[in-house]
Amino acid sequence: MKKTPSTLSTxxxxxxxxxxxxxxxxxxxxxxxxxxxxxxxDFANWARANSLWILAFGxxxxxxxxxxxxxxxxxxxxxxxxxxPTPRQSSVFIIGGYVSVKTLKRIVRSYEQMQGPKxxxxxxxxxxxxxxxxxxxxxxxxxxxxxxxxxxxTGCMPxxxxxxxxxxxxxxxxxxxxxxxxxxYIEHFDEYKANxxxxxxxxxxxxxxx
Amino acid sequence: xxxxxxGRAGNFSLTLLIVTVYGLLVGAFIERTIAKVQGRIGIxxxxxxxxxxxxxxxxxxxSHGIMFYLGPVFRIAGGIGTLAFIPVIYGxxxxxxxxxxxxxxxxxxxxxxxxxxxALGAGESGHPYSAIGIARGLSQMTAYxxxxxxxxxxxxxxxxxxxITEIVAAQQGxxxxxTLFTNWVATLAAMLAFLGMTGYSPFDIFLAPQEIPIGxxxxxxxxxxxxxQTNRALFGATKLVLFMNLFFGGATGWIELxxxxxxxxxxxxxxGVAFPRFxxxxxxxxxxxxxxxxxxxSIIYVQMMFTS
Numbered sequence: 001m002k003k004t005p006s007t008l009s010t011x012x013x014x015x016x017x018x019x020x021x022x023x024x025x026x027x028x029x030x031x032x033x034x035x036x037x038x039x040x041x042d043f044a045n046w047a048r049a050n051s052l053w054i055l056a057f058g059x060x061x062x063x064x065x066x067x068x069x070x071x072x073x074x075x076x077x078x079x080x081x082x083x084x085p086t087p088r089q090s091s092v093f094i095i096g097g098y099v100s101v102k103t104l105k106r107i108v109r110s111y112e113q114m115q116g117p118k119x120x121x122x123x124x125x126x127x128x129x130x131x132x133x134x135x136x137x138x139x140x141x142x143x144x145x146x147x148x149x150x151x152x153x154t155g156c157m158p159x160x161x162x163x164x165x166x167x168x169x170x171x172x173x174x175x176x177x178x179x180x181x182x183x184x185y186i187e188h189f190d191e192y193k194a195n196x197x198x199x200x201x202x203x204x205x206x207x208x209x210x
Numbered sequence: 211x212x213x214x215x216x217g218r219a220g221n222f223s224l225t226l227l228i229v230t231v232y233g234l235l236v237g238a239f240i241e242r243t244i245a246k247v248q249g250r251i252g253i254x255x256x257x258x259x260x261x262x263x264x265x266x267x268x269x270x271x272x273s274h275g276i277m278f279y280l281g282p283v284f285r286i287a288g289g290i291g292t293l294a295f296i297p298v299i300y301g302x303x304x305x306x307x308x309x310x311x312x313x314x315x316x317x318x319x320x321x322x323x324x325x326x327x328x329a330l331g332a333g334e335s336g337h338p339y340s341a342i343g344i345a346r347g348l349s350q351m352t353a354y355x356x357x358x359x360x361x362x363x364x365x366x367x368x369x370x371x372x373x374i375t376e377i378v379a380a381q382q383g384x385x386x387x388x389t390l391f392t393n394w395v396a397t398l399a400a401m402l403a404f405l406g407m408t409g410y411s412p413f414d415i416f417l418a419p420q421e422i423p424i425g426x427x428x429x430x431x432x433x434x435x436x437x438x439q440t441n442r443a444l445f446g447a448t449k450l451v452l453f454m455n456l457f458f459g460g461a462t463g464w465i466e467l468x469x470x471x472x473x474x475x476x477x478x479x480x481x482g483v484a485f486p487r488f489x490x491x492x493x494x495x496x497x498x499x500x501x502x503x504x505x506x507x508s509i510i511y512v513q514m515m516f517t518s
Contacts, residue, residue: 032269044267051257051264056423072249080257085423088431091264115431116270182269210272 011207024206031186032116034177041177048091048117049174050080052167055090057110060097061157062124068160081167087113092170095149097157098126098133099140105200111147112209116182119150119174121166128152145195148181221304222294226444228464229293229451233443234258236450236472240479247483258443262436271432274335281331282430282437288324289445292317296452299467300378300460312372317452318362324445325351328426335429343425346490347416353497354406354413360505361400364512365456368393374452378460388459393515395508397457401477402501406493407449408475410482415490450474 010026035041058066069076070083084090087110099107111118122143125131130141143149150173153166173179185192189208197203238255245252273279295313299305329348332340366372368389369380381387390397406413417425427438450471454461458474461467488496 044263047260047263047267051260075245075250075252077245077253078251080253080260085419086428088429089265089427089435115268115272117268 013206015203016206025208025210026206027208027210029112029186029189029208031183042175045175045177049171052079052081052092052119052171053084053090054081054092054094055087055110055114056083056085057087057093057107058096059099059103059107060095060124060126062126063094063096065123065157065160065163066094066096069164074160074164076164076167079167079171087111088115090114091118092167093118093120094163095120095122095127095143097124098131098136099143100136100138101140101199101201102138104140104146104196105202105205108147108196108200109205109209117174117179118182119170119179120147120181121151121153121163121170122149123153123163123166124158125154125156128154131156140199146192146199148184148192150179150181218308222307225298225305225307226290226293229298229447230440230444232468233445233447234262236447236475237443239472240475244479244483258439262439265431265436265439266433268432271434274429277330277334278429278434279331281328281334282434282441284327284331285324286437286441286444288320288322288327289441289448291320291323292452293444293448295320295374296448296455297375297378298451298461299464300375300382300455300462302462306375309375310373313374314362314366314372314377317374318359321449322351322355324441332426332429337428339422339424339428340426342422343416343418343428346418346422347426349490350406350413350415350493350497353494354403354501357399357497357501357505358403358407360502361396361403361508362456364396364399364505364508365389365393367509368396368512368516374455378455381459385459389457390459393508393512395504395511399501399505399508400453400457402504403497404449404453404474405478405481406497408446408478408482410478412481412485412488413493414482414487415493418487421487446475447471 009028011028013021013024013026016024035044054066058064068074069081091114093107093111093114095107111120122128126133126139127143127149130136130139133139134141140146151166151170153162155162158166170179193207235255235258238253238258241257242252242255294308295310295316297306297309325347329344332344365377369377371377371380377389381389381392385391409417427435430438451467453474454467454470458470461470
């Protein structure tokens, strides 16, 4: 049988040099099952929904709509939303607007370093269909080919109210157990990776950033 | 004998639970107060509990090595150990914990212990911001421990004992007997050290949000982080109880404890919202200058006033 990437138990990490390969883990990520008892999973989902920590990574111009959320006018902290400067501790990634290929590489790295369950809100028109950058040479048009998106907020740019509404809707979805983007990413890992590698030409990082 | 020890351990578990919950609630209260000042509503009171729960039920976690596992464990062991030897309520058998004749020295040692464990754990995470945060945190700790130790030595000379229970006992019988009034120089030095201990502005150089994003715990996530969050509340409340015992006459009931500890905490908060962050060198120079000088004066003062 020919060895396709999906049948390998470890990742190839072909983008790394021989000595760098020793420094990085080549383990494949595995999908995670919810708790066997539904009441416990519901309780965990309630906690996850009421404590959304947003990764402070502004990827494009819509990120400017993120800042007012913490100010006196909108005050997202009353819904348990807080900013987190490190991907390790955050659970929500807000893709703020257009995604250039250079940024996509950093987004993939940061997203994979986040601990599951993790959620992505795509803000603005650009991650959905390219928006006003639809024919740009260095901007991707459809973000969910590269990473799983849980919620889209359209507009150019959306108002902070729209973003706040999206966060509340995300909370409802998490409580209902619908947001499983992290597992979707792992289950279709090879397709996502192939898409990412198609646009990111200088792939010099491990295949999964543990 | 064994039954008695089991009883004390049970009592201590109760104290631990109350102090942790109280620490989390105080944290939420302070957050809400700051939010009100800024014209916001602020987080709900249950938010710290949900945050701990959420980090605990995260589905994934990665490790960077054995010390990375042990860092948060040492941290919370430092917090629990500090509380274990502080009598929380004066005159209460239940809430006296494992207080004994020389507990003051042990408590001061335990306050170091958690920080050093955390330094090892964060060091192994390999993140450069962790290393910078640790370097800053430990150097600042060295600096503020000097005035704090001088203040403690001063009150040890004043009350001629190393037992926290006896120090509290000596302050009973009215507010004029508190160390705050009998030895205000030592209290001043200790309260300046307290500003550094709480890590609010201007002494938040080791967490330093927006500068070295949150410093030492940068790489800690999932259950590691929930341990650190629990310890943050527990250790914060424990330090308040210690300061209340040493300088503000202790407490004979939980209501008195809450009022006094909140008042002590407010000192750090008010200074925190009023001042911007120091640079590393400014912070350390500050502690080695004025508070250390006040600490030395407090020892001279206590020698002149209380020993014949």
